[in-house]
Amino acid sequence: MASTSASISTTVPLLLLLLLLSAGTEPSLAQDTASTSVSASTSTSVSASTQLPGTYARGVELVLQQLNSHASVQHHFLFFRTVTKSDIQSGFGVKFVHHHFLLKPTVCPKGSAASDAPRCPFRNDRPLMDCTVCYKLFGDEMESSPKPYVHCIQKPKLTQGMRASRINHCSKMSYSSGAPTLLAVST
Template sequence: MAAGLLLLVCAGAVLFSAGAQDPYDELADNYKIGVDLALEQLNSHTGVHHHFHFLRSLEKSDIESGFGVKYLYHHFYLKPTTCPKGTTESNTQRCPFRNDRPLMDCVVCYKTADDRIESSPKPYVHCIQKPRLTKEMTTTRMEHCKKMSYNSGAPTLLAVSTGKN
């Protein structure tokens, strides 16, 4: 009886993991472009040697201001993989995560129009290894995103939260 129950639990776990989606694929397109912007900036640094992959969202918010314009805030983690920097997205599914390196804690805030990032106001991207993130940095991030005043009389970007994940 116990062996049958164990077999059933194992079979369920295999089926569940086989159907699991990549967290990046579950993001709305407007948030994906912000993650892509952070990855692009991270990969431009010479000190970064490995490919990073989106792990999970911590906080997301957006304000729709009409005419296809949105202001987005996204706080998320990136995790290093064993693949070298420059690995194409089609090959990243075969890149296992590294557990010997810290997560990258990232915040992006930006304006989109018709699902494309606008250059004004300039998009804000800040990524740092999680253990190195200080309270002062967290405050600076929040203040920077709040300063991106979008419309006179409109609520601030961080006042509207769509929840976690």
């Protein structure tokens, strides 16, 4: 009986492994100290930008649109991960958003309509694109004034001066409009 349970416990992970391989994913085996288990981790997971709240996803979409329209950018990029994000509630439905994130090149050609990782797997032979975007939202809509700030550069080329400039620009943008205040007038 012990040999039967041992063969079942090793057969189930092997079946799972075979199913993962037939599905075209890249499984990784994880050894647990209590028991043997298989966990699937793929380099082509569901696009991370779909997991972002709408507030931040709008900024990522704006950056991707500008990157795809730029002549010197040669690769198709997808959202990889957030470095930092913040928003300042200014009152009356106004919000200033600052999002620092990384984009990763994919194997798809530039201008490709595919916007998710399963159809366009990430490349590991090109540097990440380090991006910062700052913009004003009124309700759920991005405002054109002040003009949204977008700055992207390949991660190895990013300097401390550029980082400071990004932060300075975004800070000025959020404080330039001033917080709306109500004044009490006595008669």
